[in-house]
Amino acid sequence: MLLKGSIVFCYDNSGCNSFKVLQLYTNKNNHAGEGFRGVLHRFNPERNKLQKKKHYTVACVGVKQYTQRFSDYGVWFGSNSILMMNDACTKLLGTRIYGAIQREALRLKKYDTSLVHKMILLSRFII
Secondary structure, three states, rough: EEEOOOOOEEOEEOEEEEEEEEOOOOOEEEEOOOEEEEEEEEOOOOOOOOOOOEEEEEEEEEEOOOOEOOOOEOOOOOOOEEEEEOOOOOOOOOEEEEEOOOOHHHHOOOOOOHHHHHHHHHHHHHO
C-alpha cells in the first residue's frame, strides 16, 4: 500500500535510488499496476537524465503489502518498487530492470500497451 509521503525504491538503472510520493492518481491508496507522481529522494547526480526538483511520473511494479489473488495464493515483495517513465508516459527512462515484476503491474490501464510489452522484455521474471 502506497500513501502520500511514502519512500519507494527504483528497480531500473535510470539513476534514481529512492523516490518520494507526492500525488496519487487514485483517491485511496495505490497498488501494483498504478502510477503516481513524486520527486527524487536520493539519486546519482552523475547521470544526466534526472533533475533534482523536477516531478516525475512512475509506474508501481511491486508492493510490500500482501496481495491476494483469485487462485488462492498471495504474493508480497520485500519493498515497494517503481519504474521511472518520461513525462508523456510512453517510454521507460531506464534500460534495465533489476528485480521481479508483479503480475498485477502488467495491467496498467493508463499507459500504452507498448510500454507494458517493453516492461515484460526487460524484466528477468514476473511473479
